[in-house]
Amino acid sequence: MAADLMEKLSGYLGSPEPAVRLILSILIGYPFALVYRRYFFHQSPSTIHLFHTFSGLALAAFNFGSQLCHSAVCIVVQFLLLRLMGRTMTAVLSSFLFQMMYLLCGYYYTATDQYDIKWTMPHCVLTLKLIGLSFDYYDGGKEASQLSAEQKKGALRTVPTLLEVCGFSYFYGGFLVGPQFTLRSYQKLVSRELTDCPGQPPNSVFPAMKRFSLGLVCLAIFTVGSPIYPDSYFLTDDYEAQPFWYRCVYILIWAKINLYKYVSCWVIAEGVCILAGLGYNGQDENGVYQWDACANMLVWHYETTPLFTGTIASFNINTNAWVARHVFKRLKFLGNKMASQVLTLLFLAVWHGLHSGYILCFSMEFIIVTVERKAMALVKDSPLLTRLSVSPLYPLIYCVQQFVHWLFMGYPLVPFCLFTYDKWLKVYSSVYFCGHVFFFCAYLILPYLRMVLVPRKREDEKKEE
Known part of the structure; x- marks a missing residue:
């Protein structure tokens, strides 16, 4: 019956069923966050981990059915690598190779010549989380003087439990489309540190609703515009018959609309993180509370900057920060900034697909x-x-x-x-x-x-x- 309902809903909206399931799953994060604030905020860490694990697993099952086993396998293997290999570079390299190879095998066996929403989509987010976890655990064994300010924030001084890793991995605010965050940030959420009201749920409803509303506007732009400027038109004889200027302008407008597919998901998911408290980022110099710790898009800057570097800096922020922290800066031993940039972009390209x-x-x-x-x-x-x-x-x-x-x-x-x-x-x-x-x-x-x-x-x- 649920399958019939989803089929009817996707037909009514004129969108593929996997896309409808995905956006519903991101939106369901808001009720989950409200439940967490109301019933789980004051519970023990183990209870909170269980809530986050089962809520994330429910979203995975709703979208991908039995294929949720892929995420479970990688999480368990990652936990075992941390436990058995300890704080060693061997553990980091083993984690990197296993998680990336698993993701690439998934890409290889599920690849088609069009954009599909399948289990590899959230798995690429999970891959970075788990690789980052191994780096942070490795950094936790170093002296503070050996770590950068960024590494100090993420470094893990104790080995996490399996339940903790599951809660971190399946947290409903970041499991499907991101954003990236460290296990230390998640631990602060569970220990009730990420709040502007000590000991109480944060006053983050209004900031969360602002991001939610902005996300809906972005989603509406994509929903209305994408049928007018579809990818498929590029491959038609009609497109090729148009004047050169028209073909160029079509690329411009198509790209602006198409990118809202990503912008809307990230901004809505950010609102979920803010509502739960994960978006709390302390106070600025004027004493105003900040809720941008999980910001993956700076929408105003993205729309107004005339620079390509400005667009990159405002787009998919947390993933770019993850890559800068765990790939680019750790390639410093090469002694060549351009070589580090090339290898970082190569990693990003392969991480996206084959x-x-x-x-x-x-x-x-x-x-x-x-x-x-x-x-x-x-x-x-x-x-x-x-x-x-x-x-x-x-x-x-x-x-x-x-x-x-x-x-x-x-x-x-x-x-x-x-x-x-x-x-x-x-x-x-x-x-x-x-x-x-x-x-x-x-x-x-x-x-x-x-x-x-x-x-x-x-x-x-x-x-x-």
């Missing part, structure tokens, strides 16, 4: 960010460009810059969403690989522009620095 589109997307991101940083350095060093950036002409410059930003933000998203070589190559060919041409030409031209626009004296001073 399709060629992911590799192309993140390689394009690397090229775009490299060019943008060179361009920003040129503006800073050139007196003429610096004056233009603060002149009355800047609003016009901003509009042009924002158009270029939005257009080429959508450009790498094409292979990311179309996955396979035959699809993204068809689209890129139809727009004459304009993104690659633009950024490769910019990369080659920028040194000559620097020679013309930057006074030799300033250039010499910079080299001396």
Whole structure:
């Protein structure tokens, strides 16, 4: 009967049943958080772990049925690795290899040529959680002087129990779509430390409802816009017959709408974390309580920044922070920042899946960010460009810059969403690989522009620095 009801609901909404189940599961997090606040906040840690474990398992069963066994296997194996191998680099490497190989095998055996909501979707979130857990446990065995400020916050001084790891892994606010958070943060939640009212549930209902409302607006934009600008249109003869400018503008609008699929889920899930208390982030310098510890999106900054680096900094924040903390910064031993960046982006591409589109997307991101940083350095060093950036002409410059930003933000998203070589190559060919041409030409031209626009004296001073 429940299956028939879901089938009717998905038909009424005009969305695939797995997508309807997913969004309902994220929304169910709010009643779960209210139950936690009302009945479990003052209970023992073991009782709270059980509540979080069984609520998360219920969501997993609702979405993926018996395939929830995959998450259970990985959680148990991770616990055993911590217990049996202890605080060793061998345990960290074993955890990394096992969790990543399990995820990649899942991708391999369930892969299709389109976006599917299946057990590998929450499992990629879980993979980072469990790998991060091994790093944090390893860091807990070091002296405080050997750890960075970030590592100190996450370091685990005692080995967690299996029940604790299950509660952390299945917590309903982060199990399906994130955000990433450490076991130490989860432990603070369970011990009632994450509240603005000591000993009482936090006053977080209003902040949670604000994120919930914003998430619904983002979801409405995607729901209304995605049928108008579908992925499938890229592969039609009609798209190829359109003028070049139309094809480019379609990519721009399609990307803006399509990204709201992720934005809406993350913002709604953040509201669940805030309601439960996990989003508590202390007070700012003015004594105002902050609820952004689980913020995965800075929506206003995301919409207004004209910079690609600004978009990256405001999008999927917790995952980017996890990768920076556990991959990029731990590759410092290579002694080469660019090599660390390349390997970090390669890790992100593989973590997303085995399709060629992911590799192309993140390689394009690397090229775009490299060019943008060179361009920003040129503006800073050139007196003429610096004056233009603060002149009355800047609003016009901003509009042009924002158009270029939005257009080429959508450009790498094409292979990311179309996955396979035959699809993204068809689209890129139809727009004459304009993104690659633009950024490769910019990369080659920028040194000559620097020679013309930057006074030799300033250039010499910079080299001396």
